[in-house]
Amino acid sequence: MPAHPTPLRFKRLLLTGAAGGLGRELRTRLKAYCDTLRLSDIAELGDAAPGEELRPARLEDKAAVNDLLGGVDAVVHLGGVSVEAPFEPILQANIVGVFHVYEAARRHGVKRIVFASSNHVTGFYRQDEVIDTRVPVRPDGLYGLSKAFGENLAQLYFDRHGIETVCVRIGSSFAEPKDRRMLASWMSFDDLERVVVSALTAPVVGCSVIYGISDNATRWYDNSRAAHIGYRPQDSSERFRAAVEARQPALDRSDPATVYQGGAFVRTGPLE
Ligand code: 15L
Helix, strand or coil, X not given: CCCCCCCCCEEEEEEECCCCHHHHHHXXXXXXXXXXXXXXXXXXXXXXXXXXXXXXXXXXXXXXHHHHCCCCCEEEECCCCCCCCCHHHHHXXXXXXXXXXXXXXXXXXXXXXEXXXXXXXXXXXXXXXXXXXXXXXXXXXXXXXXXHHHHHHHHXXXXXHCCEEEEEEECECCXXXXXXXXXXXXXXXXXXXXXXXXXXXXXXXXXXXXXXXXXXXXXXXXXXXXXXXXXXXXXXXXXXXXXXXXXXXXCCXXXXXXXXXXXXXXXXXXXX
């Protein structure tokens, strides 16, 4: 039963990063919204289920990415490096790679992209601040910076070429929150599906930014400027609170990971 009730079906959707943690979740869920789901990754994708097309591709390979977008109606772009890492792999997958995706979209006339951005675009805001989707970026590392580049690229391709994007600054999307920080940043997999399908199907999005979190009692993000996307989270981290707090009773307030929204990302290197 799809978590998002939409009458819209796509002929062919492309999901990049389909072998990753969130890609595997969306692989099973997005099939309900399209006739054909094209899946891409550099990691093993297994066998194609009915209605799936497997297209392994490296994002830094311009020709391969160009082929990948042929004949698709919309793209859910999760592909790339998803944690802090040295500059070279981030440069190739997240900067060169995202450019190839938008160039291919332009050439093939693809008009809607859901870009998996990250809370780490604004990770250096403090945990005692609630920010909306229009504050200046404050990346907490090279990974967050590369996602900020992707968001800016999305804006350029909307302004120049009319390609619409919803940049989803994903919080922490796991089966359950792993620590106290994630009580604020957590997004359930059902809510992940809801935000992605809302972003794919909202009639007019231009280039929008939305934070991808559940309806958590504690949160640092205000999505009111993204209400046009129609994302209505149905889950909350609250039911995990007691267990998480019991597991992590004391917080070290001198630790930057406790002070800043990006958590441990604010102190992970290497910035080389
Ligand atoms: C991210 O952007 C990562 O891809 C994910 O692995 C989590 O660490 C998440 O942020 C987070 O901030 O919890």
